[in-house]
Amino acid sequence: MKENKELERSDLVISRDMEVGCDTGQEITVYIEPWFDVDKKFGLDITDEDSTWLNLYGRYNPFADTLHLECEISREDGSEYFDYTPTEAESALIKDMITEKVREQWSQTPQEFCTEAFRQEGEEVYVYQNRMRCSEGRLLEKRKRMNEYMEKHGYALAGSSGVAQPMNWDNKEYRNMIRYCQSHGITKIMADSYQDLAPTLDEARSMLQELESNGFTVEFSDSRYAYLWDKAETGLSEKEPENSVTMGGFQ
Numbered sequence: 001m002k003e004n005k006e007l008e009r010s011d012l013v014i015s016r017d018m019e020v021g022c023d024t025g026q027e028i029t030v031y032i033e034p035w036f037d038v039d040k041k042f043g044l045d046i047t048d049e050d051s052t053w054l055n056l057y058g059r060y061n062p063f064a065d066t067l068h069l070e071c072e073i074s075r076e077d078g079s080e081y082f083d084y085t086p087t088e089a090e091s092a093l094i095k096d097m098i099t100e101k102v103r104e105q106w107s108q109t110p111q112e113f114c115t116e117a118f119r120q121e122g123e124e125v126y127v128y129q130n131r132m133r134c135s136e137g138r139l140l141e142k143r144k145r146m147n148e149y150m151e152k153h154g155y156a157l158a159g160s161s162g163v164a165q166p167m168n169w170d171n172k173e174y175r176n177m178i179r180y181c182q183s184h185g186i187t188k189i190m191a192d193s194y195q196d197l198a199p200t201l202d203e204a205r206s207m208l209q210e211l212e213s214n215g216f217t218v219e220f221s222d223s224r225y226a227y228l229w230d231k232a233e234t235g236l237s238e239k240e241p242e243n244s245v246t247m248g249g250f251q
Contacts, residue, residue: 001036001037001040001041005040005041006087006089006090007036007041007086007090007093008093009093009097010035011034011035011036012032012033012034012035012036012093012094012097013032013033013035014030014032014033014094014097014098014100014101015030015031015032015033015101015136015139015140016101016104016105016140017030017031017136017139017140017143018030018098018101018102018105018113019117019127019129019143019160019162020113020114020117020157020160021059021159021160021161025114025115025117026061026062026063026064026114027059027060027061027114028059028060028061028062028098028102028110028113028114029057029058029059029162030057030058030059030060030098030101031055031056031057031131031136031139032056032057032058032069032094033056033136034054034056038054042054042071042082042084044073046073049075051075051076052073052074052075053073053074054071054072054073054074055071055072055074055131055164056069056070056071056072056084057069057070057071057072057131057164058070058094058098060094060095060098060110062095062099062109062110062111062114063111063114065095067086067091067094067095068083069083069084069085069086069094070082070083070084071083071084072164074132074133074164079132079133079164079165081164098110117157122154122155122156123153123154123155123156123188124155124156124157124158124184124185124186124188125150125155125156125157125158125186125188125189125190125219126158126159126160126161126177126180126181126186126188126189126190127146127157127159127160127161127189127190127191128160128161128167128177128189128190128191128196128197129142129143129146129160129161129162129163129191129192129196130163130164130165130166130167130191130195130196131162131163131164132164132165132166133164142192142221142222145192145221145222146190146192146221148221149190149219149221150190150221155188155190158184158186159177159180159181159184159186161173161174161176161177166195166196166197166198166199166203167191167196167197167198167207168197168198168203168204168206168207177189178214181216182214182215187215187216187217188216188217188218188219189211189216189217189218189219190218190219190220190221191218191219191220191221192220192221192222193220193222194220197218
């Protein structure tokens, strides 16, 4: 980091876990590892706090050439969020680094990456991913499971949200997801586990009821969390892990 607190290339690592947002299919969401003094950069005082860290997410629209950065202060009892407006030099640097990562991983331009993500054939699904307190390794595992599940079942990605909140929290992404799916005729929502919907089973059951009332079915990609909807008071029930199982809220 420079003396004026401007970020340099050595301060950042672009994760290879990327997703394309739902609104227009033109925005790449990516996790950015902060390898700099976050307290000094953002005027915080969290370095010495136990079980507290900062997550940095970038949303890059290569068609409009815009970049939005969102910071999450993650603690065991919850998270705080704030936006950071990068300097012109920082913005150019991060865009270049995202472009380099896309070329490295997929041999595509960012524009091609966005277009390809929405060109798949098959039944369309919307993917919701809760990133709260997820390390990069865990995020990559979740993404791999979902990609394998979608490929196995012939699903096509039609929209996605990757936010640091479970679905049942009252947040803009959830409302946008419902509106987007309804306007595009999407009736299937996919997550990795019930924890993408809500922190607890009871809350997840309520979330499934709400989604059903809006005409949606839900499927989970992680067989370690195979939960079935049985319409009974017990709601969701946990099963033993099994291979190649289709999971869902409503079938």
